[in-house]
Structures are given as structure tokens and as C-alpha cells.
Amino acid sequence: MGIAERKLRQREEVRNLILETAWEMVREEGWQALSIRKIADAIEYSVPVIYDHFENKEAILLEFGKQGFGILTKKLAQAKKKHDDPGAQLKAIADAYWQFAFNNKEYYQLMFGLNMQACETEKVIPERGTFRRLVSEPIEKILNNHHRTDVNACMKYHTFWSIIHGLVSIKTLATGTEISDEVNKMVLDDAMTGFIKNLER
Amino acid sequence: MGIAERKLRQREEVRNLILETAWEMVREEGWQALSIRKIADAIEYSVPVIYDHFENKEAILLEFGKQGFGILTKKLAQAKKKHDDPGAQLKAIADAYWQFAFNNKEYYQLMFGLNMQACETEKVIPERGTFRRLVSEPIEKILNNHHRTDVNACMKYHTFWSIIHGLVSIKTLATGTEISDEVNKMVLDDAMTGFIKNLER
DNA sequence: GTGAATTACCTAACACTGTTAGCAAAATTA
DNA sequence: TAATTTTGCTAACAGTGTTAGGTAATTCAC
Missing domain, CATH: 1.10.357.10 (Tetracycline Repressor, domain 2)
Structure with missing residues (x-):
């Protein structure tokens, strides 16, 4: 069942993408500037996708x-x-x-x-x-x-x-x-x- | 010119009311919970009145x-x-x-x-x-x-x-x-x- | 291969923030 | 009384976190 694995891997990739993007924002503009919408924009996904990977902002x-x-x-x-x-x-x-x-x-x-x-x-x-x-x-x-x-x-x-x-x-x-x-x-x-x-x- | 003085006194009163109300909120719910709208509601004035007394939230x-x-x-x-x-x-x-x-x-x-x-x-x-x-x-x-x-x-x-x-x-x-x-x-x-x-x- | 079920994803909204432009009504002045 | 200033409001803008609900693509079972 390689499909399930690939899906899991893709999920992980998006998750990492979120974290990497968020970290970049924090480094450049500070914690205050971090927002779910900005992350979503940057990774070119819609906002709710982020909530598929993290319960809320606090979790990030x-x-x-x-x-x-x-x-x-x-x-x-x-x-x-x-x-x-x-x-x-x-x-x-x-x-x-x-x-x-x-x-x-x-x-x-x-x-x-x-x-x-x-x-x-x-x-x-x-x-x-x-x-x-x-x-x-x-x-x-x-x-x-x-x-x-x-x-x-x-x-x-x-x-x-x-x-x-x-x-x-x-x-x-x-x-x-x-x-x-x-x-x-x-x-x-x-x-x-x-x-x-x-x-x- | 008692009128000008009374006006100034009234202004001061509203200012103090803002501060008192804000302080009460902070004491009860913490800094995070403080919001301009909540203050306005509590003192029974509209939001912009607060901006007549303080430049912004930071000033409060x-x-x-x-x-x-x-x-x-x-x-x-x-x-x-x-x-x-x-x-x-x-x-x-x-x-x-x-x-x-x-x-x-x-x-x-x-x-x-x-x-x-x-x-x-x-x-x-x-x-x-x-x-x-x-x-x-x-x-x-x-x-x-x-x-x-x-x-x-x-x-x-x-x-x-x-x-x-x-x-x-x-x-x-x-x-x-x-x-x-x-x-x-x-x-x-x-x-x-x-x-x-x-x-x- | 076809239909059912699952998954992925998005739009649009809700309920909040801080902040401000513009207007109506009241109060003061001339 | 008329003009002017002050006062305070409504309504909006641009954000925020979060979620409900629907659509399209994908995968699965037959």
C-alpha cells in the first residue's frame, strides 16, 4: 500500500512547509506578525488547510x-x-x-x-x-x-x-x-x- | 469663564472613567482581554470617544x-x-x-x-x-x-x-x-x- | 470500468480585534 | 437668533483566529 504512505508523506510535507514558513515570518517580523492567513498565503493553500495540521495557532x-x-x-x-x-x-x-x-x-x-x-x-x-x-x-x-x-x-x-x-x-x-x-x-x-x-x- | 473649566473637568472625568474601567477589566480578565470596544461598552460611550482621550490602545x-x-x-x-x-x-x-x-x-x-x-x-x-x-x-x-x-x-x-x-x-x-x-x-x-x-x- | 466512500480543499462566513472618516446633534459664542 | 465650535455617533476599513458547509478530486470495493 504505497498510496497511503505517499499521502502521509505529503501531509508531513505540508506540515513542514507550514512550520518553515511560519518560522521565516517570525524571524523576519517577530512573533506578533505571525498570522494564520499570512502563512496560508505564503504556502499557497487556503486557511483551513492549516487547521488540518494544527489545532490552532497556539499549537504552532x-x-x-x-x-x-x-x-x-x-x-x-x-x-x-x-x-x-x-x-x-x-x-x-x-x-x-x-x-x-x-x-x-x-x-x-x-x-x-x-x-x-x-x-x-x-x-x-x-x-x-x-x-x-x-x-x-x-x-x-x-x-x-x-x-x-x-x-x-x-x-x-x-x-x-x-x-x-x-x-x-x-x-x-x-x-x-x-x-x-x-x-x-x-x-x-x-x-x-x-x-x-x-x-x- | 466657568464653562471652559467645567468642560475640562468633564473631559478629565471621562478619561478617568476609561482608565478605571480598563483597570477593572485587566484585574478581572488580564491584559489580553482588554479591548477598546469593551471599554466603550462599559462606560456607555461609543468607541471613538476613547480615541479623543488616548492616541491608541498602547497609550492606555x-x-x-x-x-x-x-x-x-x-x-x-x-x-x-x-x-x-x-x-x-x-x-x-x-x-x-x-x-x-x-x-x-x-x-x-x-x-x-x-x-x-x-x-x-x-x-x-x-x-x-x-x-x-x-x-x-x-x-x-x-x-x-x-x-x-x-x-x-x-x-x-x-x-x-x-x-x-x-x-x-x-x-x-x-x-x-x-x-x-x-x-x-x-x-x-x-x-x-x-x-x-x-x-x- | 463503474459507483460509492473517502479525502482534500476552498469559499464564505462568524465573531472578534484596533482604528478612522464623516456626519448629525447639541452646546457655546457672537 | 445665527454662526461656530464641540461632542458623540454610525458605519466602515483592514486586520485577526476559527469553523461550517459544499465541491471536486481521489481512492476503494465491486
Whole structure:
């Protein structure tokens, strides 16, 4: 039954076409500019065809969210692998996170923008758990190495994420700031050093 | 010429009515649900009347942004005033910031949400400068007290803001997290302690 | 090969957005 | 009282997400 397969393949092709076109629009005009009608126009299909492949607009965005988390966790895992010392690992993770956010502004904005309030990302995107484990592990190691039983790793994980996410959002959202990239990197590095020192007691 | 004055007063009244109604909607249904037509319906005027008082929807949101920054900076200034020690001041500021964000979720979301990318807030809202000075001053004091000339206060200010803004956004946006308020406070306190310790060398 | 069933796809609409042009009625001024 | 300004409205434009319903092509069973 080659026909059914071909049909499935064609369906997949249209689906990918939708995603590719949508992504192009996002990259060129931002999330705000993305519209079902524009996608339909661009792929030369009528509007309802898109709804044959995605339940609604949110579903398309969610797809990109998944992609984003996939890329991010991969990058973070790679960065971590390059070091053995947990402190160095944390710094490398922070650096990779930072890099990802600025090399993939569109992804980052979607991943941590308004979308989060709409859908419970944790259930839909399992990569978020991967991210947590990735960061928590070196934190736990440092805490163990320094015999710190007064704090738990979960708390520290949140602090870690807050520092870096806060920095990224401020830099991403606040267009008016006139700080150079080098200074930004220094801020991140300084914050990370402080965080790790505080872990070590 | 009492007539002209009365007219001006009436204009002001309608303007306030628009803002009050809009605020009520935002509080009850969130920013997303706010629409010019709904406001017009609620105040029992036609749609174009709203455009006599505000250039566009953005202008209404900006008004709330201004209000939000006004309240925030006031709260922060009050918190700072209660202490003399710059470290204690920073902690108090962080605490007040935290409190504001969660007692005024709507304001915070607007202030640091998508709005920022749309308009250059710094030029439109002078309070942002007040906020920066408020935080920078105790930071500079601590740095001076410990004879630290290797870092500048501006960098540290960004770190401070990042930590707290990151924490708030993660807590505000990520609905899926099951962390209790007490733990959240501990995270903030821990991060602040780390930040200040890192300031002191 | 022919008829039935399925699939693919489109047109057109619904119910919303923000925004504005143009007009009628009311209020103020001369 | 007549002219002018102000006030507020209706109705439209150009978008948005979403869906109901119908047509034409394709595939399947006989």
C-alpha cells in the first residue's frame, strides 16, 4: 500500500512547509506578525488547510517552543560535558544558556514569554525536566563537596535560573539599555562567580 | 469663564472613567482581554470617544505602566528609608520589589512584559531612572566601604535587578511550579545574601 | 470500468480585534 | 437668533483566529 504512505508523506510535507514558513515570518517580523492567513498565503493553500495540521495557532507556537527547548538542552548538555569540575560546569552551562538566548532571540522570547502562562509547559515539554536535572546535578555536587546540608539543591537551582533568566530578559526586552556585549558578559560572569561562591559556603 | 473649566473637568472625568474601567477589566480578565470596544461598552460611550482621550490602545497601557513604576519606586524608597546599613537597604529593597510584584501581578506583567519592546520606556517613564539610582546608591556604598575598585556599581546594579527580576518572572510566568511561598522567599533571601557577600568581596 | 466512500480543499462566513472618516446633534459664542 | 465650535455617533476599513458547509478530486470495493 504505497498510496497511503505517499499521502502521509505529503501531509508531513505540508506540515513542514507550514512550520518553515511560519518560522521565516517570525524571524523576519517577530512573533506578533505571525498570522494564520499570512502563512496560508505564503504556502499557497487556503486557511483551513492549516487547521488540518494544527489545532490552532497556539499549537504552532508550542511546536516552536518544543524545538527551542530541544536545542537549548542539547547545547547545555554539550557545554557541561566539556568540564569535570561542577563549578566549571555551572559556568559553562550559564555561558551556553546566555549564548543560546542571544543567538536565538526568537526562540527564547517564545519559550519564556507569554506562552508559558497559556499552557503548562512542564507537562507538554519534557525537556524542561532535563534542563532542571542538568543544572541541579553540579549544584548538588558542590553542596556535597562542602558538606552543606542547610540548603537544598532545588532552591539553588531556582536561584541559578533566576540570575541568568533575569539577566537575559532584561537584556532582551529592555531595548533602551546602552550596555556593551562585553559588559554584559562580565555581569553574567560576576553573578555566576557570586552564585558559586555562595554555594561553597 | 466657568464653562471652559467645567468642560475640562468633564473631559478629565471621562478619561478617568476609561482608565478605571480598563483597570477593572485587566484585574478581572488580564491584559489580553482588554479591548477598546469593551471599554466603550462599559462606560456607555461609543468607541471613538476613547480615541479623543488616548492616541491608541498602547497609550492606555503606557498610562498603567507609568502608574506601576510610580507605585514601585515609592515602595522601594520607603523600604530603603527604614534602614541605614546599605546591605540591609538592599535586602529591604529586594523584599519590597518582591512584594510589589506579587501584590500587583498585573502591573508587573505590563511593566516588564511585551510593552518594553514596543516603546522605549526609559524616555517615557522617568521613574526607571529613580529605580536605578535607588539601587545603585547602597551598592556603591558597600563597594566603597570594602575598597573595591575592580568592579563598577552599574554592573552590580544589573546583577541585582537580574536576580530579582528573574526570580519574579519565573514565579509569575511559570504556572506549573509547585513551590510554596515560603521557599520562594528563602530563594530570594539566599540569592540576596549571596549577592551582597559577593559585593563585600 | 463503474459507483460509492473517502479525502482534500476552498469559499464564505462568524465573531472578534484596533482604528478612522464623516456626519448629525447639541452646546457655546457672537 | 445665527454662526461656530464641540461632542458623540454610525458605519466602515483592514486586520485577526476559527469553523461550517459544499465541491471536486481521489481512492476503494465491486
